[in-house]
Amino acid sequence: MMRVLKINGQEKTFPDGKIPATIADLLQQLRVDAATVVAELDGQIIERANFSNTSLRAGQSIELVRFVPGG
Amino acid sequence: MTSIAEKLSCSIVGIAGLGGLGSNVAIALARAGVGRLIIADFDNIEQSNLNRQQYFIDQIGKSKVDCMIENLRRINPAVKVAGFRVKLDADNIPQVFADSDCIAECFDTASAKQMIVETVLSKMDKPIVTISGLAGYGKSNEIITRRISPRLVLIGDGSRGIDTCKTLTAARVGIAAMHQANAILELLIDEIKA
Numbered sequence: 001m002m003r004v005l006k007i008n009g010q011e012k013t014f015p016d017g018k019i020p021a022t023i024a025d026l027l028q029q030l031r032v033d034a035a036t037v038v039a040e041l042d043g044q045i046i047e048r049a050n051f052s053n054t055s056l057r058a059g060q061s062i063e064l065v066r067f068v069p070g071g
Numbered sequence: 072m073t074s075i076a077e078k079l080s081c082s083i084v085g086i087a088g089l090g091g092l093g094s095n096v097a098i099a100l101a102r103a104g105v106g107r108l109i110i111a112d113f114d115n116i117e118q119s120n121l122n123r124q125q126y127f128i129d130q131i132g133k134s135k136v137d138c139m140i141e142n143l144r145r146i147n148p149a150v151k152v153a154g155f156r157v158k159l160d161a162d163n164i165p166q167v168f169a170d171s172d173c174i175a176e177c178f179d180t181a182s183a184k185q186m187i188v189e190t191v192l193s194k195m196d197k198p199i200v201t202i203s204g205l206a207g208y209g210k211s212n213e214i215i216t217r218r219i220s221p222r223l224v225l226i227g228d229g230s231r232g233i234d235t236c237k238t239l240t241a242a243r244v245g246i247a248a249m250h251q252a253n254a255i256l257e258l259l260i261d262e263i264k265a
Binding site: 035036037038040043045047048063065066067068069070071 | 088090091092093177178179180181182184185188189192193201202203204205206219220223225227229230231232233234235236239244
């Protein structure tokens with residue numbers, strides 16, 4: 001069984017064999033503040049308000065754009 | 072076949088924020104001959120802005136929108152500029168930039184950048200060119216332009232923020248701003264007005 005998520009074009013396997021349940025869980029694992037992230041799941045924008053109720057499945061592709069301040 | 076100049080003169084670009092990024096992007100697009108700019112910022116010019124933003128000493132204390140309209144008029148009076156002195160948010164962004172062909176995200180805080188990119192991608196049908204990672208100095212070639220998805224272009228080194236690098240320089244902010252202006256020209260010429 002493939003336990004892989006494609007994150008920003010790179011295939012990531014999860015050591016305990018379990019993909020994070022939601023986008024919020026994934027960001028927590030990556031230690032990234034959700035308030036600074038835009039996420040596209042399989043090409044579809046997911047609003048930050050829905051990070052905790054958007055579930056992840058093996059084989060999906062997610063783009064995470066993380067913003068740092070400055071302009 | 073439509074010429075590049077004709078494609079640009081019928082283009083409308085929205086610029087969200089008129090600081091180090093927005094002031095540079097606005098001027099580059101005006102010089103390039105983009106027909107119309109929609110510029111928005113709620114702020115006034117401060118002395119500390121002049122190390123990287125395209126205003127003048129005698130404009131300190133005045134509205135960035137008003138001063139940029141004046142500066143653009145002196146550079147290229149053919150460009151039509153609509154100015155909005157508002158704090159942009161998820162509710163007013165779709166209205167302010169309704170007529171634009173594409174949008175430049177030129178904010179400074181990470182949360183504001185997140186907010187406008189999410190808003191444009193979820194509530195509008197236009198592309199947005201956004202920036203993450205331009206603080207500090209040197210490392211010119213780490214600032215890159217990437218197409219994340221059909222409507223999202225991301226510029227920057229992805230990591231150097233004002234929070235960790237402590238400084239913003241005209242040179243490195245300028246590099247990022249010119250990537251942004253250049254990406255917008257490419258979108259307009261090769262895709263939106265193709």
